[in-house]
Amino acid sequence: MKQNIKIVRYGAGNIASVVNALSRLGIDAGLAACPADLEKADKLIFPGVGHAKPAMESLKLTGLDRALKEFSRPVLGICLGMQLMASSSEEGNMKGLGLFNVTIKRFSGKEKVPHMGWNSIRGLNGPLFERLSEESHVYFVHSYYMPRTDFTAACCSYGVEFSAAAWRDNFFGVQFHPEKSGYTGEKILENFINL
Amino acid sequence: MLTKRIIPCLDIKNGRTVKGVSFVNLQDAGDPVELAARYSGEGADELCLLDITATLEGRSTFIKVVEEVASAVSIPFTVGGGISSENQVEVLLSRGADKVSVNTSAVKDPDLITRLSKAFGNQCVVVAIDARFTEGKWQVVSHAGTRATGIAAEEWAKEVCDRGAGEILLTSFTADGSRKGFSLDITSQISNLLPIPVIASGGAGKPAHFYDVFTEGGADAALAAGIFHYGLVSIEEVKSYLDKKGIAVRFQG
Numbered sequence: 001m002k003q004n005i006k007i008v009r010y011g012a013g014n015i016a017s018v019v020n021a022l023s024r025l026g027i028d029a030g031l032a033a034c035p036a037d038l039e040k041a042d043k044l045i046f047p048g049v050g051h052a053k054p055a056m057e058s059l060k061l062t063g064l065d066r067a068l069k070e071f072s073r074p075v076l077g078i079c080l081g082m083q084l085m086a087s088s089s090e091e092g093n094m095k096g097l098g099l100f101n102v103t104i105k106r107f108s109g110k111e112k113v114p115h116m117g118w119n120s121i122r123g124l125n126g127p128l129f130e131r132l133s134e135e136s137h138v139y140f141v142h143s144y145y146m147p148r149t150d151f152t153a154a155c156c157s158y159g160v161e162f163s164a165a166a167w168r169d170n171f172f173g174v175q176f177h178p179e180k181s182g183y184t185g186e187k188i189l190e191n192f193i194n195l
Numbered sequence: 196m197l198t199k200r201i202i203p204c205l206d207i208k209n210g211r212t213v214k215g216v217s218f219v220n221l222q223d224a225g226d227p228v229e230l231a232a233r234y235s236g237e238g239a240d241e242l243c244l245l246d247i248t249a250t251l252e253g254r255s256t257f258i259k260v261v262e263e264v265a266s267a268v269s270i271p272f273t274v275g276g277g278i279s280s281e282n283q284v285e286v287l288l289s290r291g292a293d294k295v296s297v298n299t300s301a302v303k304d305p306d307l308i309t310r311l312s313k314a315f316g317n318q319c320v321v322v323a324i325d326a327r328f329t330e331g332k333w334q335v336v337s338h339a340g341t342r343a344t345g346i347a348a349e350e351w352a353k354e355v356c357d358r359g360a361g362e363i364l365l366t367s368f369t370a371d372g373s374r375k376g377f378s379l380d381i382t383s384q385i386s387n388l389l390p391i392p393v394i395a396s397g398g399a400g401k402p403a404h405f406y407d408v409f410t411e412g413g414a415d416a417a418l419a420a421g422i423f424h425y426g427l428v429s430i431e432e433v434k435s436y437l438d439k440k441g442i443a444v445r446f447q448g
Contacts, residue, residue: 016291020266050316112415114318114361116392118240118445119197137198137445139271141293141318158197180271180293182235183447 048080053092082173109159246276265291312359374400402436
C-alpha cells in the first residue's frame, strides 16, 4: 500500500533528519506547509526543535494549528512537536494545541540541561511500541518535558519521571527523536507507518 | 537512566577521513560515509565530523559528506571545523547535521555563540574548547592548538555556557595523542562547574580511560579518534568494559 505521509513544515527546526529516516524505510514523504496540504495525507509527522512560542505562532499564522487539531488520521509529534500538542508550556507561556491536557515544564532539578543523549524508556504502551522491549534506549535532546499524565505511553526518568511518549486516539507524541534513535527509532517509525 | 556516550570523531580532508596526531602526519583512514556507518553499527552513540580542509573546494566536498552521512546513519552527529557564520550553520543543519561545533571562531567572536544559540536553539550549539596545561594552569589554545590565547579554560567555559552553548567539547591538547588517558582534572572542574553536558576528548588509549573520565572526570560523553581508527580498541569493547564496571551505556536494541 502506497501511503501518503506528510511532514509538517512550519519553520521550526530542521526536517532533513525525518526525511532521511523515512527514506531509509522506503517512504518518500512530502511536506505540508498549509492546511490544504493536509487533505490528502494518510499520516502526519509533526517535528520541531527550538522555542515553543515562535513555533506555535508560526503554526497559527498558516492555520496549521486548527488543521492539525482537526486531523482525523494518525499524527506523530516529535520533540517540540509533542510539546506543542499539550495545552500549554512554561516556555514563553505558550498556549498549545490542547490535544494533551497537560502543561509542559522545564527541568529544574540538579541534572544538567538540556537532557541530552540516550536514555531508557519503560511502561511502553500502545501500537508505537509493538515489538520493542522495556528499557530500550532512545535519543533525547530537550530542556522542557511533559509530566506524566493519563495519556503517557512511555516513561523516562531524568531527575523526574516524565512522559517520553503520549497517546490519545489518533494523536501520538514522542519526546525523543525516533529519526535519530538507531534501530529502536526505526522500529517506532515503522510501527507508526504500519498503523 | 541516561547513558554515557561514546563518540568517535572523523577528521575529514577533501572528502576523506584522515588520521594523525593533532593534525600532523595525516594518513588516509577511508571513506567517511562507510566509516560513519560502521561506527554506528558498532554502537557509537553519536558521531563527530570535523572538516580540516582549508580550501573552498574542500568545504563544498565536506557538505556533500555531511549530506551522505545524514542519509546513511540513524544516530546524531555533530559537524565542525571552520564554522564562523549563521549561514554556514543553516546549510549544515539543512543537510542533516544535528549539531555544529564552533571553536576558534568563537574565541575570536564570542557573540557568535549567542547568535547561533538564538537562531538555532542551544541544543545544536556545541562549543569546542581546546586547552593546554601551561605555566601551571589550563589555558585555551586556538587555531588547532597552535596559538595560546592566554584565556583560562574554566573562565572561557563559563562564558560560553552563559552565552548559550548547549554542550562543551573539551579537548586536552596536553593529553591528545598520548593514549595515556584523558585529562581528568580539567574535565571534572569544568563538568562540575557547568550545568550543561561536557564531552571529554584527547588521550583515550584503553577502555579504563573511559571509565576514569566518566567517574573521576565527571564527563557526560567521551570522544576519541585514533584508538578507534587504528582498531586498537573497538567501541563494543569500551562499552562492555564500562557496563561490567557499572557505568550505564547503551547497547543496540
